[in-house]
Amino acid sequence: MSEDADVELGDRLRLSVLGILGLVEAARSRYPRLRRPLAGLQAMHEAHLALLDQVGPGSDAVPTGVPITPDGPAAALTQVRGAEASHQRMLGRTSVRAASGAFARMLASMGAGVAAHLAALPEAP
Amino acid sequence: MTAVDALQETLAAEHAAVYIYGALGGRTSQSATPTLYAAVRDAYVTHRSQRDQLTRTLRDLGVEPVASEVAYDAPDDLDTPEAIGAAAAALEDGCAATYAALVAETVGDQRRWAVTALMGAAVRQVDMGAAPGILPGAADLISS
Numbered sequence: 001m002s003e004d005a006d007v008e009l010g011d012r013l014r015l016s017v018l019g020i021l022g023l024v025e026a027a028r029s030r031y032p033r034l035r036r037p038l039a040g041l042q043a044m045h046e047a048h049l050a051l052l053d054q055v056g057p058g059s060d061a062v063p064t065g066v067p068i069t070p071d072g073p074a075a076a077l078t079q080v081r082g083a084e085a086s087h088q089r090m091l092g093r094t095s096v097r098a099a100s101g102a103f104a105r106m107l108a109s110m111g112a113g114v115a116a117h118l119a120a121l122p123e124a125p
Numbered sequence: 126m127t128a129v130d131a132l133q134e135t136l137a138a139e140h141a142a143v144y145i146y147g148a149l150g151g152r153t154s155q156s157a158t159p160t161l162y163a164a165v166r167d168a169y170v171t172h173r174s175q176r177d178q179l180t181r182t183l184r185d186l187g188v189e190p191v192a193s194e195v196a197y198d199a200p201d202d203l204d205t206p207e208a209i210g211a212a213a214a215a216l217e218d219g220c221a222a223t224y225a226a227l228v229a230e231t232v233g234d235q236r237r238w239a240v241t242a243l244m245g246a247a248v249r250q251v252d253m254g255a256a257p258g259i260l261p262g263a264a265d266l267i268s269s
Contacts, residue, residue, distance in 0.1 A: 044259045051266060092240050101229035108228040108240045109263035112221065112247035116257035119248045 006103050007055075009094050013107070014052045020087050021045040023067040027080055031073040033125045038080065041117050048110050055103065073125035081121065088114040131230035132183055133191045135239075138223040139176035140193035145216055146172060148199040149209050158206045164252045165213060171249075172220075175242060182235070207254065214255035218262075221246040225262030 024042045028035045069076045091111030098104035146169035155162045183190040200212040224243035228236055247261035260266055 040257060044257075047259045047267065051260075088244070092237075092244065095228060095240050096233070096237050101231075104236060105225050105229040105263055106260075106266055108243050109225050109260040109266070111240065112225075112244045112261040113257065113259050115244040116247040116251050116261055119251040120257040 006099050009098060009107075010052055010055050010103070013091070013094060014049065016087055016090055017045055017049050017052065019067075020083050021049065023069070023083055024080060026067040026069050027073075027076040030069050031076055031125065033073045034076060034080075037077070037122050037125060040120065041080070041084070044113050044117055048113070051106060051110070055106075077121070077125050081118065084114055084118050088118065126226075126230055128231045128235065129183070129186060129188055131227045132179060132186075132235070133188075135223050135227045135242075136176065136179040136183065137191050138220055139172050139179060140191075141197045142172040142216055142220055143169065143176055144193070144197045145199055146213070149203065149213055152203045152209055153206075161206050161210060161253075164249070165209070168213065168217070168249050168253075171245065178238070210254035214250045214253040217246045217250045217253065218255075218258075221250070221258075221262035223262075 021042065024038050024045065028038050028042065070079055088111050091107050091114065095104045095107035095111065098107060146165060150162075150165050150169055153162045153165050180190045200208075200215075203209050203212060221243055224239050224246060227239035228243065231239055243262050247258060250261065251257050258264065
């Protein structure tokens with residue numbers, strides 16, 4: 001892997017963060033009971049996005065489609081949990097593949113942040 | 126810093142974590158605070174396992190693993206469950222920084238191990254009562 005490949009990895013991760021941020025925002029907007037429990041997750045993803053923007057300009061690509069939030073806050077919370085767990089795994093895998101040690105450290109820490117926020121989520125809304 | 130240096134620093138942190146969790150476990154009551162007791166016990170077992178894995182890894186590399194200190198400074202004022210949880214969370218915060226540094230200095234399976242250890246430390250911080258961090262082990266990146 002080269003440092004150029006890290007830029008590509010960063011682009012892909014940026015898309016992933018944008019996608020999951022959209023999902024969290026949609027769930028908070030649709031279900032007032034999720035506003036507070038998901039506030040920390042949203043703030044974390046916004047901070048992660050700002051970090052990725054610092055690393056490189058990124059592409060202009062944006063996630064396609066509108067996030068779908070299922071009926072009911074409990075189902076929406078379950079959906080967010082699943083998406084966050086998938087995002088966490090992606091961050092872990094990408095960290096291992098990164099060429100730059102500093103970039104790998106940042107991605108691993110982002111994944112750890114997702115893991116911590118998942119652990120702090122309530123069982124039910 | 127080389128990968129071996131980072132592995133040795135991580136092993137030193139695991140020696141300290143095992144010692145301090147032993148001290149915290151001695152101040153935790155299974156009957157009065159079963160959740161905290163279980164969290165401290167599980168963390169002790171995890172750090173002991175990670176210490177042993179790192180010891181094997183270093184030996185496999187032909188390096189003499191760093192030895193444990195005779196004793197470590199355990200936190201004072203462990204009179205309440207909250208104080209014990211806070212001490213454990215602070216310990217995990219330090220371990221997370223060590224694992225994050227190990228991520229930066231290693232590749233392949235060793236980095237994978239460090240990533241997993243970092244995520245585990247971040248979750249244990251929450252289990253011990255701390256608020257979830259935005260960048261566990263690398264908070265310096267936020268202010269820089």
